[in-house]
Amino acid sequence: MSPTPNKRILLNAFSMNCVSHHQHGLWVREDTRQLEYTQIDPWIELAQILEKGCFDALFLADVVGVYDNYKGGPETSIIEGMQVPANDPSMLVSAMAHATENIGFAYTSSVYQAHPFTFARQMSTLDHLTKGRIAWNIVTSYLRNAGFNYGLGGLPEHNKRYDLADEYLEVTYKLWEGSWEDDAVLADRKRGIYADPAKIHKINHVGKHFDVAGPHLSEPSPQRTPLLFQAGSSTRGRSFAAKHAECIFILESKEMLQGPGNVIEDIRNQARLLGRNPDDILFFQGITPVVGSTESEAKAKEAEYIEQFSEEGALAHFSGSMGIDMEAGDLDQPLDSMDPKYMRGFVQSMIKSSSDQKKTFRDLFRTRLAGQFLTGAPEQIADALQKWQQLGVDGFNLVYSVTPGSFSDFIDGVVPILQQKGLVQSEYSPGPLREKIFGTPRLTNRHVASEYRK
Amino acid sequence: MSPTPNKRILLNAFSMNCVSHHQHGLWVREDTRQLEYTQIDPWIELAQILEKGCFDALFLADVVGVYDNYKGGPETSIIEGMQVPANDPSMLVSAMAHATENIGFAYTSSVYQAHPFTFARQMSTLDHLTKGRIAWNIVTSYLRNAGFNYGLGGLPEHNKRYDLADEYLEVTYKLWEGSWEDDAVLADRKRGIYADPAKIHKINHVGKHFDVAGPHLSEPSPQRTPLLFQAGSSTRGRSFAAKHAECIFILESKEMLQGPGNVIEDIRNQARLLGRNPDDILFFQGITPVVGSTESEAKAKEAEYIEQFSEEGALAHFSGSMGIDMEAGDLDQPLDSMDPKYMRGFVQSMIKSSSDQKKTFRDLFRTRLAGQFLTGAPEQIADALQKWQQLGVDGFNLVYSVTPGSFSDFIDGVVPILQQKGLVQSEYSPGPLREKIFGTPRLTNRHVASEYRK
Numbered sequence A, B: 001m002s003p004t005p006n007k008r009i010l011l012n013a014f015s016m017n018c019v020s021h022h023q024h025g026l027w028v029r030e031d032t033r034q035l036e037y038t039q040i041d042p043w044i045e046l047a048q049i050l051e052k053g054c055f056d057a058l059f060l061a062d063v064v065g066v067y068d069n070y071k072g073g074p075e076t077s078i079i080e081g082m083q084v085p086a087n088d089p090s091m092l093v094s095a096m097a098h099a100t101e102n103i104g105f106a107y108t109s110s111v112y113q114a115h116p117f118t119f120a121r122q123m124s125t126l127d128h129l130t131k132g133r134i135a136w137n138i139v140t141s142y143l144r145n146a147g148f149n150y151g152l153g154g155l156p157e158h159n160k161r162y163d164l165a166d167e168y169l170e171v172t173y174k175l176w177e178g179s180w181e182d183d184a185v186l187a188d189r190k191r192g193i194y195a196d197p198a199k200i201h202k203i204n205h206v207g208k209h210f211d212v213a214g215p216h217l218s219e220p221s222p223q224r225t226p227l228l229f230q231a232g233s234s235t236r237g238r239s240f241a242a243k244h245a246e247c248i249f250i251l252e253s254k255e256m257l258q259g260p261g262n263v264i265e266d267i268r269n270q271a272r273l274l275g276r277n278p279d280d281i282l283f284f285q286g287i288t289p290v291v292g293s294t295e296s297e298a299k300a301k302e303a304e305y306i307e308q309f310s311e312e313g314a315l316a317h318f319s320g321s322m323g324i325d326m327e328a329g330d331l332d333q334p335l336d337s338m339d340p341k342y343m344r345g346f347v348q349s350m351i352k353s354s355s356d357q358k359k360t361f362r363d364l365f366r367t368r369l370a371g372q373f374l375t376g377a378p379e380q381i382a383d384a385l386q387k388w389q390q391l392g393v394d395g396f397n398l399v400y401s402v403t404p405g406s407f408s409d410f411i412d413g414v415v416p417i418l419q420q421k422g423l424v425q426s427e428y429s430p431g432p433l434r435e436k437i438f439g440t441p442r443l444t445n446r447h448v449a450s451e452y453r454k
Helices: A041-052 A075-080 A089-098 A116-129 A144-149 A158-178 A235-244 A254-258 A263-273 A295-308 A311-322 A345-353 A361-370 A378-390 A405-420 A433-438 A448-452 B041-052 B075-080 B089-098 B116-129 B144-149 B158-178 B235-244 B254-258 B263-273 B295-308 B311-322 B345-353 B361-370 B378-390 B405-420 B433-438 B448-452
Strands: A010-016 A057-061 A104-110 A134-139 A185-188 A193-195 A227-230 A247-250 A282-291 A373-376 A395-399 B010-016 B057-061 B104-110 B134-139 B185-188 B193-195 B227-230 B247-250 B282-291 B373-376 B395-399
Touching: A010 A041, A010 A282, A041 A057, A041 A089, A041 A405, A057 A089, A057 A134, A075 A311, A075 B193, A089 A104, A089 A116, A089 B089, A089 B116, A104 A227, A116 A134, A116 A158, A116 B089, A158 A235, A158 A448, A193 B075, A227 A235, A227 A433, A235 A263, A247 A263, A254 A263, A282 A295, A282 A378, A282 A405, A295 A373, A311 A361, A373 A378, A378 A405, A395 A405, B010 B041, B010 B282, B041 B057, B041 B089, B041 B405, B057 B089, B057 B134, B075 B311, B089 B104, B089 B116, B104 B227, B116 B134, B116 B158, B158 B235, B158 B448, B227 B235, B227 B433, B235 B263, B247 B263, B254 B263, B282 B295, B282 B378, B282 B405, B295 B373, B311 B361, B373 B378, B378 B405, B395 B405
Parallel strands: A010 A057, A010 A395, A057 A104, A104 A134, A134 A227, A227 A247, A247 A282, A282 A373, A282 A395, B010 B057, B010 B395, B057 B104, B104 B134, B134 B227, B227 B247, B247 B282, B282 B373, B282 B395
Antiparallel strands: A185 A193, B185 B193
């Protein structure tokens, strides 16, 4: 493990273009803007609040199907607004980017939802429009309904999804890194030459899943390849992450992070074997802060949230992530009886690293619910984050209970303390998102994408 | 034909997220913002100018490949910035929408570039974000390089592209019109019910090209189906347009519009046979206005443009539209020797309606260049547009020579005259784009999409 005690903690807000993202049941409150998710204004307000708080990025989750295995159907998800409806996150970016200057925008796109030629152009366009503030959260989908929406006859098997993702990344790297040379664009008004054809290349990719001729339709953008996020906690997901990811979203317990072969240590080791530096990859732990001006105020707030929390919504959510119907009698089965076919990586990881394989799904679910909130006065939250940092975590994806309230409470209360301690930035450094985080706007030569450069 | 003398003239600005859209060679001028196409600001400025001028919509063209058949390759296109690079137009919309209130945004998306499940959600998201101001220009692609970018081994044959487009539309209609009933969303805070599962339906589309389960991931947006634009002038394109289109972009000569079987008469007749009203379809003629405060000032401006105009750029452009290399000896072949495989609809239409089939490509090209500008003092332009209207045209797609200058010249000079004559709107009517244009926010029961409603 590579502890990073002197480094700043990175902060992302975790949200989704939908009614109920993670803390289900709370959309009914008057102090949250979740019901306005279809409009532009709440997103602009959120981006501006986060930028005032010097956050690194707004991280937008997404799904391309409904969670439909709890009680054998999507009914609970629909009633709860649980990630359905779910609007396209990419469409929010240009409006938020125009209203801000520094904050990054990371959004989720599955390798099944968009052809890589189309997706690569979408990302390049946004990287230009945001002046280099765009990031991609690479996912391979885990909902079987997503597979049925794309004519796949259900969801392909876990490892096959990652194989396709590997080729998808190869195509996009060729387009982003290899198609237009740095000095291809002349924009020479005197001679009337916009670009030099000798410096723009077809990619002529011929693969198992894709044939793509190119050239890329976008000229080089500030970052070329967007900053790459991933959440790969399964075995295959970890090796994929070690190869591709720059930022990794994890949902681990402290015990899991301290054990041997923990996700951070494992992925950094694998990355080293691929010629990358340990610091080329940063880990973001998911955290749900409940901040009060005093501990008791925070506890009272938490009690309200727990009171309003929808266990039905959580069961529908968890059933989708587990790939099983948690109502259909499996709830009290031991963890090791599980078919990992539809299982999300973090669940696989939780199970793999669990000391007791005879724990049940019900145990796991309860542990997850009980551990979801990080509640306290600002100083307590700051201390807790510092402890996570000492376990090797580089940053946090903050889950809201109410939006933007959970974020502004954190920014008003916790961020100034972390800034005073020198643990989070007090102002943005210049340049594109990757430069703000890694000191360089483009991927280094240690990253696999560099192989595709001309 | 159904002349519409008492109706207002509709106005769209025609542009593209690229350097050189139509009037090639002019990007080198100091009075155009074409070189800033990658940034947000010029697009917001343009949208605000157009809204001040009461324009109906900004219409964004697009391609998903390079024009690569002139002189056997893409070199000329690249040198001229001729629709390459070309960034994704959809990514511009939310920023422009946030800076405006009434103007519509029509953008082009090919049935080959995005899976219909993904595209339908993108459109619904934007229809929400814009409060119903989104329109889709349906295209089937005409560049062979586009086919090679999507693993199609080149471009499918013309009629096959339209067959696929028919199914693509069917899938999207099912998602937009048939998946969520109007009262599916309750957003009931007291009972904690977001939506009613009984009123949200899978579409279970099983077709030749697509299998899509659904349900749609977006709740009903103001227009549900976006306002549908198309540019279908070929035989197959016309029947497709008669079935689907609400607004049709044409590039016709006055002679062609006066002849029997002209595109307006033909499509309206076909639409009538399908149960639609003639007024359910509006025709937008492409026009390139050059406005001066006096005729001589306008002529001087035109002379400058012609002087700077790039014939090479135009030949590369036209070669792509014709599907032939205009340098490789075909320039002096008669029109009827042409293989229509890669030919754009408007070219097919021009040829079909040409009285002399022994005309050559060179003749056609010269006619097109010579006829491209509509030049004069504001009164002259206004008169000319009124004459077009008398030929059955409902509106115009205005092509710029410099941007936003060509549009602001038109808005400052011509629009007030047309407004005084009661020919164009002086303020926007309320509601979504379709309601502003057709008086109703949703497609009527005469449109084929209504068959898919629950």
